[in-house]
Amino acid sequence: MSETPANPPAPGTPAAPGEDRRRLRRITLRVLIVQALTLLALWLLQARYHGAP
Amino acid sequence: MHLVNWIIVFAYLAYVIHDGVRRAKGTHEIEGYFLANRSLPWWAVGLSVMATQLSAITLVGATGQGASDGMRFIQFYFGLPVAMLILGVTLVPLLHRAGVFTAYEFLERRFDSRTRTFTSALFLLSRGMSCGVIISAPAVILSVILKLSLPVCVAIIGLPTVLYTMIGGVQAVTWVDVKQMVVIVGGLVALLATLLLGLPDGVRVDDALHVAGAVGRLRTFDFDFSLTETYTFWSGLIGGLFLMMAYFGTDQSQVQRYLTARSVDEARGSLLMSAYWKIPLQALVLMVGVMVFVYYLFTQPPLLFNADQEARVREKAPAEYAVLQERYAQAFEQRRAAAHALAAARNAGDEAAAQRLAEEFRAREQEVTAVRNDALALAARVTGENPRDVNYIIPAFVMNELPIGLPGIFIAAVLAAAMSSIAAELNSLSTATIIDFYRRFVKTQAPDSHYLLVSKLATGFWGLFACFVAVFAASLGSLIEVVNRFGSFFYGSILGVFLLALYRRATARGAFYGLIAGMSAVAAVTFLAPQVSFLWHNVIGAGTVFIVGVLLSWIAGGSPAAVAAEGVAAEG
Numbered sequence: 001m002s003e004t005p006a007n008p009p010a011p012g013t014p015a016a017p018g019e020d021r022r023r024l025r026r027i028t029l030r031v032l033i034v035q036a037l038t039l040l041a042l043w044l045l046q047a048r049y050h051g052a053p
Numbered sequence: 054m055h056l057v058n059w060i061i062v063f064a065y066l067a068y069v070i071h072d073g074v075r076r077a078k079g080t081h082e083i084e085g086y087f088l089a090n091r092s093l094p095w096w097a098v099g100l101s102v103m104a105t106q107l108s109a110i111t112l113v114g115a116t117g118q119g120a121s122d123g124m125r126f127i128q129f130y131f132g133l134p135v136a137m138l139i140l141g142v143t144l145v146p147l148l149h150r151a152g153v154f155t156a157y158e159f160l161e162r163r164f165d166s167r168t169r170t171f172t173s174a175l176f177l178l179s180r181g182m183s184c185g186v187i188i189s190a191p192a193v194i195l196s197v198i199l200k201l202s203l204p205v206c207v208a209i210i211g212l213p214t215v216l217y218t219m220i221g222g223v224q225a226v227t228w229v230d231v232k233q234m235v236v237i238v239g240g241l242v243a244l245l246a247t248l249l250l251g252l253p254d255g256v257r258v259d260d261a262l263h264v265a266g267a268v269g270r271l272r273t274f275d276f277d278f279s280l281t282e283t284y285t286f287w288s289g290l291i292g293g294l295f296l297m298m299a300y301f302g303t304d305q306s307q308v309q310r311y312l313t314a315r316s317v318d319e320a321r322g323s324l325l326m327s328a329y330w331k332i333p334l335q336a337l338v339l340m341v342g343v344m345v346f347v348y349y350l351f352t353q354p355p356l357l358f359n360a361d362q363e364a365r366v367r368e369k370a371p372a373e374y375a376v377l378q379e380r381y382a383q384a385f386e387q388r389r390a391a392a393h394a395l396a397a398a399r400n401a402g403d404e405a406a407a408q409r410l411a412e413e414f415r416a417r418e419q420e421v422t423a424v425r426n427d428a429l430a431l432a433a434r435v436t437g438e439n440p441r442d443v444n445y446i447i448p449a450f451v452m453n454e455l456p457i458g459l460p461g462i463f464i465a466a467v468l469a470a471a472m473s474s475i476a477a478e479l480n481s482l483s484t485a486t487i488i489d490f491y492r493r494f495v496k497t498q499a500p501d502s503h504y505l506l507v508s509k510l511a512t513g514f515w516g517l518f519a520c521f522v523a524v525f526a527a528s529l530g531s532l533i534e535v536v537n538r539f540g541s542f543f544y545g546s547i548l549g550v551f552l553l554a555l556y557r558r559a560t561a562r563g564a565f566y567g568l569i570a571g572m573s574a575v576a577a578v579t580f581l582a583p584q585v586s587f588l589w590h591n592v593i594g595a596g597t598v599f600i601v602g603v604l605l606s607w608i609a610g611g612s613p614a615a616v617a618a619e620g621v622a623a624e625g
Contacts, residue, residue, distance in 0.1 A: 027321075028138055031328045035134040038332050042127065046273040049266030051411055 054198060054452070054460060061461030062468070065236065066213055069472065072232065073217025073225035082501040086222035086508055087154055087484045088313050093227055095319035099326030101230035101477070102301070102310045103334070106327070107237060109191040109471035111338060117443040119342020120349075123270035125284045127335050129588075132294030136301060137328035141321040143555055144302040149317045154488040155481075156308040156551070163554045165561035171568065172550060173489035175543045176305055177482060181515060184478040185522025191471040192523055194448045197360055198464075207523045210471055215516030218476040219509050223313055226476045233469035240466025241337050244451075247459060248344035253351045253393075260396035261347045267395065267411040268418045270343045283586040292588030295595055299544035301327075303551050305481040345450050350392040352454070356381045356425065358445035362432045369435045377431065381424045388417035475519065483511040545591035546571030549598025556599075560606040567602030571595070 080086040118126050153159045157176065161169035188211050195206035217225050252261055265271055275285045282288060301307045301324060314320035356378055357363040366374050391414040398407040432440045451463045487508045496503070549571050553559040574597040575590045 024142055027141070027325065031134050031138050031325065034329050035332070039131070042124075042273045042332075042336065045124075045262075046266075046271055049262045049271040050269065050273075051263065051267045 055457045057457050058461030058464070061458065062464050065465040065468065069229055069233070069469075070213050070217050073221045073229045073476075076217075076221035076224040076228060080222040080224055081505070083154075083487070083504045083508055085224070086505055087309070087480070087488070089222075089224050089227065091313060092315060093313045093319075095314055095322035096326070097227055097231050098310055098314045098319070098323035100234045101227040101473075102307060102323055103327055103330065104230035104234045104237070104470075104473035105306060105310060105477040106300075106331075106474070107234075107334070107470055108187045108474035109194075109467045110187060111335075112237070112241075112467050112470045113190055113194060113447055114444055115335070115338050116342040116345065117446040119270075119339035120346040120446045121342075121443050123265070123343060124273045124336070124339045125275055127273060127332065127339055128275065128284050128286055128289035129293055130297075130332050130335050131286065131289035132291065133297045133331050134328040135290075136294050136297035137324045140298060140302045141324055144551060145311060145320050145324065146317045147554075148308060149312060149314070149320045153312070154309075155305050155485050156303050157305070157485065157489050160550060160554065160564070164550075164559075164564040168550065168561060168565050168568065169489060171565070172303075172547050173305075173485050175547065176485055179543050180304070180306060180478055180482055181518055182522055184475060184482070184515070184519035185525075187471060187474050187478070188519055188523035190444070191467050193444065194464075194467060197445065197448060198452055204524050207520050210468065211475065211516060211520040211523065214472045214475045215479065215513060215520075218479045219512040219516065222508075223309065223480055226473075226480045227310070227313060229476065230473045233473040236462075236469040237466045237473075238334070238337075240462050240469075241341055243459060243462055244455075245337065245341050245344060247455060248341065248348055251348065255393075255400065256351070256396045257400065260399045261344070263399050263407075264350065264392050264395055264414065265343050265347050267414055270346055279586075280589055281584045281586055283588055288586055288588045292586065292592055295545055295548060295591035296588060299548035299591055299595070303547045304544070305485050306478045309481045309484060310477065342447070345447060348450065348454070351389055353382070353385050353389075355449060355453075356428045357432055357440065358442050358449040359432075359440055360445070360449065362436055362438070362440055362442075366428075366432050366435050370431060373431060374428075377424060377428050381421070381428070384417065384420040384424050388414070388421050391417040475516075479512050479515050479519070482515040483508050486511045486515070543572065543575075543594075545575060545594025545596075546598050547594075548591065549595040549602065552595060552599050553602040556603060556606075558606055559602055560609075562609055563602040563604075563606035564598075566605055567598040567600075570601040571598035 080089075084090055115126060148156060148159055151159050151162065153162075155173065157169045157173035160172055188207055189203075191210050192203055192206035195201065195209060196203045199206070217229065221229075249258055252258065256264075262271060275282070276287070277285055278287045279285055311320035311323050314323055355363065356374075357366065391410065395407060395410040395414045398410050429440050429442060432438075432442075451460050455463070487504060491507060491511070492504065496507075546568055550564050550568050553564050553567060571594040575594045578585055578590060578593055
């Protein structure tokens with residue numbers, strides 16, 4: 001779950017811009033995939049059990 | 054309540070106070086008291102962020118909502134993960150690197166002093182009030198269970214929280230939150246497991262869900278685009294996105310959580326915990342409610358869940374109430390038979406019979422609902438109060454139906470949810486009071502020990518103020534909406550100012566008058582078009598501030614905002 005590296009840099013040490021961008025892209029992708037899967041699970045729950053007109 | 058339950062509740066309270074107070078050892082200056090010297094790990098901060106958001110209102114109101122209205126409330130949170138992503142890229146690094154105590158302090162660096170003062174004052178006003186509402190929810194439960202007066206119950210919840218927050222500061226708030234999240238999730242899981250294990254013979258979990266689904270309790274998505282409906286996919290995704298961005302990005306009660314993280318990455322990681330887990334957690338909360346609904350299909354529930362109101366109705370309109378009870382008993386029996394028949398048909402794999410029996414079950418459910426509505430109308434007429442029965446469904450179930458021990462765990466979970474939210478809010482109210490006002494306008498030069506002392510006193514003051522508000526908040530409308538309404542009146546506009554801060558050419562004048570325009574727009578919509586859902590107020594407020602702020606910055610110019618914060622803006 002952690003988005004932080006095992007050995008985080010000292011507080012206040014900014015990451016290199018390129019590295020930061022790549023990490024943010026990875027995080028974004030991961031969050032969007034997890035959200036899509038969560039919504040899919042809820043959708044399947046509704047599709048299987050929701051029966052009201 | 055059984056002695057064992059009492060022991061669980063008091064053991065929990067004693068542990069929380071002990072654990073919170075012992076954190077005072079590390080807080081000898083205000084940097085430690087308010088920001089834990091920016092030393093906390095992402096996972097503790099992340100749990101604290103979640104515990105702060107998950108109040109007792111969520112546990113009591115949302116589980117009740119799950120029982121009465123089903124899963125669709127979950128759509129309210131659909132914008133949250135995206136909000137966390139946007140904040141992780143924009144405001145989180147900006148605020149964390151600025152080294153500020155409050156989010157509003159950043160606005161002074163970026164714009165000017167009056168914008169800081171104004172936004173911080175709005176925060177104090179809205180959060181001071183909503184903190185009272187958050188105390189009142191569990192106080193209402195306790196007053197029903199213990200048959201004590203509301204002020205006494207408010208004191209039982211509020212005073213221990215004030216005590217450990219006042220003494221231990223943000224360290225106490227965060228580390229107690231971590232344990233409280235464990236208690237909350239543990240309580241919910243125990244409740245759900247008990248409900249699933251307690252299904253009647255011949256009714257499997259799959260059948261139970263089909264029965265609940267037959268009357269709409271498992272409808273999760275509503276794709277209708279409506280400005281007046283709060284719980285739709287689009288309201289949740291768009292309105293919820295703005296609400297969550299405002300809450301997590303500009304509300305000091307949340308901003309202060311991640312300002313305590315060791316680094317920007319850890320602050321970002323703490324918010325991502327909510328991005329991953331908030332919707333599943335909320336699904337768990339609502340599913341508990343849905344399963345309580347299923348439970349009451351096979352065991353007759355009280356006609357009115359609010360025991361206090363039921364007693365008054367029984368006393369003042371005995372004949373009318375007796376007639377309703379008789380109708381209710383008949384309608385319930387017919388619904389129970391229909392539910393059993395539907396479950397049996399599904400169990401046997403007879404699709405045609407299941408469809409026919411689902412129709413029958415829906416008709417019986419409508420009859421039960423009709424009698425309940427008549428009873429609620431009678432209660433409102435007799436007592437002159439809104440029954441707010443939905444908030445009593447889960448407490449009544451827990452106290453009347455669960456075996457010894459579980460009521461104690463559930464009450465501990467409700468207390469944990471309440472205390473974690475209250476503690477974070479008291480801590481942030483105190484921070485804003487001292488950093489944004491006292492240290493700027495009252496005593497600008499003083500030793501750290503002085504500021505530490507007044508910070509503790511400010512925490513105590515806000516705690517007592519919130520307890521006072523709590524006594525009156527209980528007589529307001531639906532608890533969930535009350536809290537969100539308080540926030541959404543100001544939230545969107547304050548978010549607009551922070552969004553404006555990301556725009557390099559925005560000026561202080563643009564920000565200030567944009568803020569006024571945003572709040573005016575929300576006020577106009579609130580009064581002229583009250584049917585518009587409060588979730589959209591955030592979009593309207595933020596959008597107005599941003600547009601007016603940008604236009605004013607272009608047209609009127611003014612001292613380039615940048616003057617104050619070129620470096621800060623450049624980081625965004």
